[in-house]
Amino acid sequence: MSEQEREARRARLEALRSEGVDPFPATVGAWLPIGELRERYEPMDSESLEAEAQSVAVVGRIMASRSFGKLLFLRIVEAGESIQVSAKKNQLDDATFRFIRDLDVGDFVRFEGNLWRTKTDELTVDATSVRLLSKSLRGLPEKWHGLSDVEIRYRQRYLDLLVNEDARRIAVVRSRTVSAMRRFLDARGFLEVETPVLQPLYGGAAARPFTTCHNTYDQELYLRISDELYLKRLVVGGLDRVYEIGHDFRNEGVSRKHNPEFTMMECYQAYADYRDIMELVESMVRSIAMEVRGTLQIEYDGEKIDLAGAWPRIPLCQAIDEATGVDVLACEDVDSLRAAIRKKKLGPGDSSTWATLVDDLFSDHVEPTLVQPTFITDHPVELSPLAKRSQDDPRLVERFEPFIGAMEIGNAFSELNDPDDQRARMEEQLRSQAEGDEEAHPVDEDFLRALEHGMPPTGGLGMGIDRLVMILADAPNIREVILFPHLRSEIR
RNA sequence: GGGCGCGUAGCUCAAUUGGCAGAGCAAGGGACUCUUAAUCCCUAGGUUGAAGGUUCGAUUCCUUCCGCGCUCACCA
Known part of the structure; x- marks a missing residue:
């Protein structure tokens, strides 16, 4: 039973206490990072190590132990680096040897000792003294097969991180991706800002929001579905280049590509249009990939992907x-477009508007083919209530979406800064909301007032960090790149 | 939300047509001074996700519920 091992560990914990040993001491003492130790001593052979005869101190978590009665080998891990520790009965006093022998896998320890090499040439710290840093009361998952139960991997991510190298690798890729993105944007003169997560009105994307309530103000609030409208207010206010990295919340189903709470980077650049933003996306992704992966030729889901060069731009x-x-542009209305779809035997075409039919065609027949980096540009105006109209065709807008690995990783446009057009589009949204479109935006009068004060021509971009990390880490599921993905409550 | 699948020891997995729930690792005891999945001997460990039902008998068949996965819908 699970209790069995825990009782044994509890017994050892109590035994330590009764001997006057603090199982959870506050101080650690000086120690040498294992990574540095390896760098310094790995090149040295047995004789030079012996000649050096210098005592080192290491700390870490015991991940494995093997006993030969009078000789013990332990493997400890610290900051992702590991080293072997030995304990020899004939070189230690009885109490110290017994203390080391009775340590559990999972315990945190500090060892002092001398470096040597075993018969198999493994660099090893031969312990001369030991100190327990923190006692572990539960065992680690199995050492050979590891932890593969997906539910436990997500719910108890710390176990996943401890025993599955890939979990740790992905966490590192994610962290480096975000910091590389910050460096890129900072270097281009963007200012990182923070805008409200709790908003009295939601907007900036087509999604249903989470609703919450402020008790003392008795005010209904929404968790933001995007940062867009606040960031544009800042551009109105003269912060010409701003970005924000934070969570958006969308009250929708979960899937391989969707988590209800996800990380979005949005940036806005004054005196720029969507063509400038395309250049920004290409440069940014290249820059991040070089920092994170050291190459622009990566593999995702078994496909080779080339991030170099200019990406194709396809309307x-x-x-x-x-x-x-x-x-679709030759089909003036819903009915003629639906007729054309049926004529080509492309399915029922049962969406209710021209724009959603176009969206369906794209999702079903184009998106799955966009494996190599591609910009899809010039969307129908009905799908893009916040984007500026195309100069060539008033039915379209200056918008693009970057795709990699058949996945949309962002959304960008020349921001609509004509307050009257913006008002008309928001009111159009209101009408479709009345017709049952639950994702339509409400009219944001405060935002319209800001636009009336004047917003410069501005290019804006939203990029899904989770999906970008999926590409860079070659992770097939968004849950693999989110440390604690959304799951149903374990306790009802 | 719909469809399909899964849930057995701490972990990874078995269990014939419905017939005494088992192994490896981990754990406990013992042997062992060069292991790296150490090896060898012994021991303990289970409400088979939960609740009902069918049956002489259910891990196995049926129903409902809970959780997870895949998929469709929703969704950028």
């Missing part, structure tokens, strides 16, 4: 035409 309607033979 959305053209991409649909090429994939399906349906020229």
Whole structure:
């Protein structure tokens, strides 16, 4: 039973206490990082180590132990680096030897000792003294097969991180991705800002929000679905280049690509348009990939992906035409487009509006093919209430979405700064909301007032950090790149 | 939310047609001074996710519920 091992460990804990040993001491004492130790001593052979005869101190968590009666080998890990520790009965007093022998896998310890090499040439710290740093009361998952139960891996991520190298690797890739992104944006003169998560009105994306309530103000609030409208207010206020990295919350289903709470980077650049932002995305992804992976040729889901160079720019309607033979721009209304879809036998075409039919065609026939980095540009205006109209075709907007690995990793446009057009589009959204579209935006009068004060021509970008990390870490599921992904409550 | 699948010891997995729930690792005891999945001997460890039902008998068949996965819908 699970109790069995825990009782044994508790018994040892009590035994230590009764001997006057603090199982959870406050101080550690000086120690040498294992990584540094390896760097310094790995090149040295047995004789030079012996000649050096210098005592070292290491700390770490015991991950394995093997006993030969009068000789013990332990493996300790600290900061992802590990080293072997030996304890020899004939070189230690009885109490110290017994103390080391009775340590459990999982305990944190500090050893002092001398370096030597075993018969198999392994660099090893031969312990001369030991100090317990923290007692572990539960065993680690199995050492050979490891931990593969997906539910435990997500719920008890600390175990996953301890025993599965890949979990640790992905966490590192994620951290480095975010810091590389910050460095890139900072270097381009962007200012990192923070805007409200709790908002009286939500907007900036097509999604249903989470709702909450402020008790003392008796005020209904929404967890933000995007940062967009606040960041644009800052551009109105003269912060010409701003970005924010934070969580957005969308009250929708979960999938391989969707977590209800996810990390978004949004940036806005005044005096720029969506073409400038395309250049920014190409440069940023290249820069991050070089820092994180050291190469622009990566593999995702078994496909080789080349992040170098300029990415193809394909207008959305053209991409649909090429994939399906349906020229959506030639179909003036819902009915003619639906007729064209049925004529090509591309499915029922049961969405209710022209724009959503276009969206469906794209999702079904184009998106799965966008494995190499690609910009899909010039979306229908109905799908993009916050983007500026295209100069060439008023039915389209200056917008693009970068795709990698058949996954949309961002969304960008020349920001709509005409307050009257913006008002008209928001009111259009209101009408579709009345018709049952639960994801339509409400009208944000405060935002419209800001636009009336004047916003410079601005290019804006939102990028899904989780998905970018999936690409860079070659992770097939968004839950692998989120340390604590959303799961149903364990306790009902 | 729909469909399909899964849930057995701390971990990884077995269990014939419905017929006494088992192994390896981990744990406890013992042997062992060169292991790195150490080896060898012994021991203990289970409400088979939960609750019902069918049956002489259920891990196995049925129903409901809980959780997880895949998938569709939703969703950028």
